[in-house]
Structures are given as C-alpha cells and as structure tokens.
Amino acid sequence: MTAYSILEVTPLKDDWIPDYLPATNKVIARHGGKYLARTSSHEQLEGPQRGAALRVLIEWPSADAAKAFMQDPEYAPHLDARQAGSDSFHWLIKGQDDLA
Numbered sequence: 001m002t003a004y005s006i007l008e009v010t011p012l013k014d015d016w017i018p019d020y021l022p023a024t025n026k027v028i029a030r031h032g033g034k035y036l037a038r039t040s041s042h043e044q045l046e047g048p049q050r051g052a053a054l055r056v057l058i059e060w061p062s063a064d065a066a067k068a069f070m071q072d073p074e075y076a077p078h079l080d081a082r083q084a085g086s087d088s089f090h091w092l093i094k095g096q097d098d099l100a
Contacts, residue, residue, distance in 0.1 A: 002095035003062055005092055006091045009056065016086075031065045031068050033069060036059050037056065
C-alpha cells in the first residue's frame with residue numbers, strides 16, 4: 001500500500017545541505033520513493049501557526065519502503081546531519097481512507 005512522508009524542515013545552519021541533497025535523492029530513489037513536492041512555497045490554512053522553511057512530500061510504494069530508507073546505512077550520516085542542523089518533523093501516512 002502506498003505511503004507518504006510529510007516533512008517540515010527549518011535549517012538552523014546550512015553546512016549540511018550541499019552533501020545531503022544529492023546523497024538523499026539517490027537513497028530515496030533506491031527505496032522507490034518519489035518526491036511530489038519540495039518547496040518553501042506553502043501556506044497554512046488553519047490551526048496554530050507552525051512555521052517551517054521547507055515542506056516535503058514523498059510518495060513511497062509502502063510504509064516498509066519508507067522505513068527501510070530511514071534505516072539505510074548510507075542515509076544514516078545524512079539523517080544525523082539534518083537532525084543536528086535543523087528543526088525537523090517527519091510523519092509517515094499510509095495511503096488509505098479509514099473513514100470511508
């Protein structure tokens with residue numbers, strides 16, 4: 001079943017970004033992930049304000065694929081760098097409608 005990663009990322013420093021992007025793109029693709037959006041152009045329409053510099057939406061073939069990406073040893077140093085150099089939040093959402 002398709003799953004989606006939704007990330008909010010606000011860099012606190014930018015020294016990790018140049019290495020992060022090409023390496024992460026490669027590992028995401030290897031796990032079947034596909035970027036649907038990576039943008040600073042976003043607008044919050046309701047709820048208490050949650051500022052984020054960047055919002056990212058990734059489609060995965062399954063939740064297991066997303067988790068395998070997160071645990072990939074090649075990604076580990078880049079994940080550590082992102083977490084140390086930014087405020088980041090990551091949600092994994094299954095592509096299902098529980099209320100249908």
